[in-house]
Amino acid sequence: MALSTADVARLAELARIDLSPHDLERLAPQLDVILDAVASVSEVAGADVPPTSHALPLTNVFRADLVRPSLPAEAVLGGAPAVEDERFRVPRILGEEQ
Amino acid sequence: MSHAILTATASDLGRRIAARELTAVEVARAFLDQIERTNAEVNSFLHVDTEGALAQAAAVDARLDAGEALGPLAGVPVAVKDLFCQEGVPTTASSRILEGWRPPYSSTIVQRLLDAGLVLLGKTNLDEFAMGSSTETSAFGPTHNPWDLTRVPGGSGGGSAAALAAFQAPLAIGTDTGGSIRQPASVTGTVGVKPTYGAASRYGVIAMASSLDQPGPCARTVLDAALLHEVMCGHDPMDSTSIDAPVPPVVDAARSGDISGLRVGVVKELGGEGYEPGVEQRFREALALLEGAGAEIVEVSCPNFAYGLGAYYLIMPSEVSSNLARYDGMRYGLRVGDDGVRGTEEVMATTRAVGFGDEVKRRIILGTYALSSGYYDAFYGSAQKVRTLISRDFDAAFEQADVLVSPSTPFTAFGIGEKLSDPLAMYKSDLCTIPTNMAGNTAGSFPCGLSPDDGLPVGVQVMAPPLADDRVYRFGAALERLYAERDGGLLTDRIAERWTQEA
Structure with a gap:
């Protein structure tokens, strides 16, 4: 299950993390060791075993659809990296290629 | 005077504050002074909320002076792992990506602490986004173990555990995804409990792996942890996985500590190769003490625990990669x-x-890989099946025993820097604690x-079935009493003088 630096570069791109060639060379072998160690998991997971995600059998939780006060806009915008006209200001969303 | 406040138990401080022998403000001041004196050495606190703590303490004093009856921990200080949102107080998850952020709301747990009159001293250090077993992946420097400053205090909740061991706080809160409350408790000689998943609300707790994360209490004594457990736990409609059932009688269990006839199952697979001889020796001595107090020791086998670490390192990074997309x-x-x-x-x-730091990047990329098209069934799907197998092992073992035991971690506190370049060696810190999260x-x-x-x-770890949190405290209280009878006090008493002599 060897991961090449090209594989890691592709994954980093999907995860939106800009990694340098130096980072890639350091991370790829570390990830490989970890993946080797976790590979045993598929050995025991037979088709007859159901998956578990929670210790207690919980089903969907519902609540009444009532209007409740929200946080004031200034509190929400207070932590924003950039604000303009009482809104979040973001970098442009369309790249050159679009 | 200050020395006596620092070394007192939380239950004792609460009782004396309620009786007006002490004011909440003088107690808060004693701990704030202690943090100021010692934090440069320990680096357990990332932020100390002096003004907020003193205001909360003064408000408790005013209510008590007016004759109001408050809970048993009213006026008692608590340290908060910096993963819990507290309105207006810097909350970083020990990451540069959140540096300087002040949440616009408080987590349910923080609100419950405030409602119960606890005094929030500040935010404690952790591994970045709780990813680590040593508090070394914090963007703001490692925390040092108060038993030996060249060693790690465990992780991710090393800041909370070290704050207790250095007598900077009588109580602290943590979160446990794979052992982040229990392993730091073990390597600092303190007490830490991971409640049943869903017992304590995750609302407003910065998420790591949502199907595993669980807040819980940290303390120096079992009763103190139980009192804090009772404040923290209970149903919260803001958390869809919250359990809608009464909190088990943990305080009664901690006061009783009666284990006569309790069937204690030793998990055969959690020992042997990779476990330090000194750890195994102390663990066996604990079993002998328990047997002498009337517990029945049996051996149980949980063969699928061997796959726990592997399954954990698929499920957790998968959920991490999804949760951290919000940054x-x-x-x-x-x-x-x-x-x-x-x-x-x-x-x-x-x-x-x-x-993001290295460990966070590693886990996000690992999770991105595990969740990618074509790999999902082999990785995340298989790992969820292993959870079923681990649960079945627990079910079978709990038919033979009321509680299960193991060492909390295979080795004692390791040196700062020792395992940082070998992620897999670091991950093995959580070998004994992961099955319970799974x-x-x-x-x-x-x-x-x-x-x-x-x-x-x-540390010795005790595991109990879902919703039987009281058994954990009953066992812990028995053990604490047996060691107090044998050694004349708590383990942390042995470093009390070193940390409070200048107070």
């Missing part, structure tokens, strides 16, 4: 490279490269002496 540099936190030319995707990738049941770590190998604390 996109748009609505809060760090933004880097927004020069008017670069687009959102490029700014996001640059921000995340600068804002099954969602409850477990705690309690001190059982110092290892003859290196003189550092060893």
Whole structure:
């Protein structure tokens, strides 16, 4: 299950993390060791075993659809990296290629 | 006077504050002074909220002076792991990506602490986004173990555990995804409990792996942990996985500590190769003490625990990669490279490269891989099946025993820097604690002496079925009493003088 630096570069791109060639060379072998160690998991997971995600059998939780006060806009915008006209200001969303 | 406040138990402080023998303000001042005196050495606190703490303490004093009856921990200080949102107080998850962020709301747990009259001293250090077993992946420097400053205090909740061991706080709160409450408790000689999954609300707790994360209490005594457990736990409609059932009688269990006839199952697979001899020796001595007090010791086998670590390192990174997608540099936190030319995707990738540390990047990429098309069934799907197998092992074992036990961690506190370049060696710190997170049941770590190998604390872990959190406390209280009878006090008493002599 060897991961090449090209594989890691592709994954980093999907995860939106800009990694340098130096980072890639350091991370790829570390990830490989970890993946080797976790590979045993598929050995025991037979088709007859159901998956578990929670210790207690919980089903969907519902609540009444009532209007409740929200946080004031200034509190929400207070932590924003950039604000303009009482809104979040973001970098442009369309790249050159679009 | 100050010395006596610092070394008192939380239950004792609460009683004396309620009786007006002490004021909440003088207690808060004693701990704030202690933090100021010692934090440069320990680095357990990332932020000390002096003003907020003193205001909360003064409000408790005013209510008590007016004759109001408050809970048993009213006026008692508590340290908060910096993963819990507290309105207006810096909350970083020990990451550069959240540096300087002040949440616009409080987590349910923080609100419950405030409602119960606890005094919130500040935010404690952790591994970045709780990813680590040593508090070394914190962007703000490692925390040092008060037993030996060259050693780690465990992780991720090393800051909370070290704050207790250095007498900077009588209580602390943590979160446990794979052992982040229990392993730090073990290596600092303190008490830490992971409640049943869903017992304590995750609302407002910065998420790591949502199907595993669980807040819980940290303390120096079992009763103190139980009192804090009772404040923290209970149904919260804001958390869809919250259990809608009464909190088990943990305080009664901690006061009783009666284990006569309790069937204690030793998990055969959690020992042997990779476990330090000193850890195994102290663990066996704990079993002998328990047997002498009327517990029945049996051996149980949980063969699928061997797959726990592997399954954990698929499920956790998968959930991490999804949860941490929210750090996109748009609505809060760090933004880097927004020069008017670069687009959102490029700014996001640059921000995340600068804002996240190595371990966080490793886990996000691992999770991205495990969840990618074509691999999902082999990785995440298989790992969820292993959870079922681990739960079945627990079910079978709990037919033979009321509680299960193991060492809390295979080795005592290791040196700072020792395992940082070998992720897999670091991950093995959580070998004994992970199965409980995978099954969602409850477990705690309690001190059982110092290892003859290196003189550092060893912890015994006790695991109980879902919703049987009281059994963890009953067991812990029995153990605490047995060691107090044998050694004349708590393990942390042995470093009390070193940390409070100047107070």
